[in-house]
Amino acid sequence: MGIEVKVEGLTKSFGRQNIWQDVSLTLPAGEVSVMLGPSGTGKTVFLKSLIGLLKPEHGRVLVNGVDMARSPERDIMEARKLFGLMFQDGALFGSMNLFDNIAFPLREHTKKKESEIRRIVMERIDAVGLLGSEGKLPGEISGGMRKRAGLARALVLDPQIILCDEPDSGLDPVRTAFISQLLIDLNTTTDATMLIVTHNLDIAATVPDNMGMLFRRHLVTFGPREVLLTSQEPVVSQFLTASKHGPIGMSEEKDEATLAAEASGGMVAPQPKALVPQLQPSPGLGERAAVARRRERVLGMLDTLPGTAQEAIRSSYGRQDVLAPTVTLPRRGGAS
Numbered sequence: 001m002g003i004e005v006k007v008e009g010l011t012k013s014f015g016r017q018n019i020w021q022d023v024s025l026t027l028p029a030g031e032v033s034v035m036l037g038p039s040g041t042g043k044t045v046f047l048k049s050l051i052g053l054l055k056p057e058h059g060r061v062l063v064n065g066v067d068m069a070r071s072p073e074r075d076i077m078e079a080r081k082l083f084g085l086m087f088q089d090g091a092l093f094g095s096m097n098l099f100d101n102i103a104f105p106l107r108e109h110t111k112k113k114e115s116e117i118r119r120i121v122m123e124r125i126d127a128v129g130l131l132g133s134e135g136k137l138p139g140e141i142s143g144g145m146r147k148r149a150g151l152a153r154a155l156v157l158d159p160q161i162i163l164c165d166e167p168d169s170g171l172d173p174v175r176t177a178f179i180s181q182l183l184i185d186l187n188t189t190t191d192a193t194m195l196i197v198t199h200n201l202d203i204a205a206t207v208p209d210n211m212g213m214l215f216r217r218h219l220v221t222f223g224p225r226e227v228l229l230t231s232q233e234p235v236v237s238q239f240l241t242a243s244k245h246g247p248i249g250m251s252e253e254k255d256e257a258t259l260a261a262e263a264s265g266g267m268v269a270p271q272p273k274a275l276v277p278q279l280q281p282s283p284g285l286g287e288r289a290a291v292a293r294r295r296e297r298v299l300g301m302l303d304t305l306p307g308t309a310q311e312a313i314r315s316s317y318g319r320q321d322v323l324a325p326t327v328t329l330p331r332r333g334g335a336s
């Protein structure tokens with residue numbers, strides 16, 4: 001099973017520019033989480049802080065007992081081996097074919113024989129649907145294929161935590177749907193803890209167990225998907241409905257006068273859309289192990305959530321056992 005990532009009071013600035021402050025959240029072990037936020041709110045900076053590539057001034061990022069912000073570099077390097085990273089552009093070496101690109105971390109960080117490397121690489125290439133393309137250069141394939149190759153490379157060291165930075169950027173809606181399914185299938189087969197940074201509303205609505213959003217240098221919210229997807233918070237509903245009405249402006253946040261003018265001009269604040277069901281794993285893969293764990297965790301915290309989220313959770317899990325907390329919840333494979 002994947003490893004929990006605990007973020008406590010994280011604050012990051014570059015010189016005098018504060019990116020975000022006092023960010024606290026826990027990525028539950030083996031579950032899929034999404035971080036949303038308008039452009040420039042520091043989502044990539046957040047991912048880089050999780051793996052210790054950037055050092056926040058305050059706070060901690062705890063992974064297996066190591067603080068990725070402050071522990072000795074040797075411990076951070078060791079803990080970093082638990083992570084698989086998929087960057088926006090795939091970050092492939094242009095002069096290497098896909099096989100060598102994907103084999104790179106194995107050749108760099110392990111002493112495995114070439115025959116073993118071939119086995120692992122071909123397995124991962126198959127998992128992301130790129131069999132037959134392993135001899136191609138990154139320049140000879142589409143953006144979607146490059147992303148899948150980047151994902152395959154992120155997987156070769158069997159990471160327990162997978163971070164994906166905008167897996168949908170530059171993809172058409174159909175390719176984005178395939179990537180969404182791939183991410184869910186990946187979670188099913190690996191049970192890794194996953195964090196996906198995205199602007200994509202379809203991914204946000206259908207892939208994660210948990211969601212958060214960064215805005216105005218703060219974490220607006222982080223929790224079970226139902227909390228954010230039913231939120232009445234103006235910035236959240238504006239983002240989720242892709243509306244011009246609300247605190248997010250074109251290049252920066254709107255000022256108070258603009259917001260007041262919108263309100264007096266009769267613009268109707270966007271309402272949250274109806275919740276759509278989460279994606280299921282592809283046929284034959286079985287159920288995600290995260291589903292039963294998440295159900296137990298979320299039902300345990302139900303009382304602490306906003307009313308709209310409670311209602312959504314009750315209806316998605318079926319009212320009866322949710323209303324009767326003494327019922328023992330099935331660990332795996334239970335009706336839900």
Ligand SMILES: Nc1ncnc2c1ncn2[C@@H]1O[C@H](COP(=O)(O)OP(=O)(O)OP(=O)(O)O)[C@@H](O)[C@H]1O
Pocket residue numbers: 014019037038039040041042043044045046
């Ligand atoms: N190494 C760095 N040095 C200085 N400033 C940086 C550095 N890295 C990022 N920034 C600044 O941090 C801010 C947040 O950047 P980041 O790329 O994390 O945003 P984002 O939310 O991922 O944006 P997008 O959704 O457009 O990818 C930006 O203003 C960026 O210029």
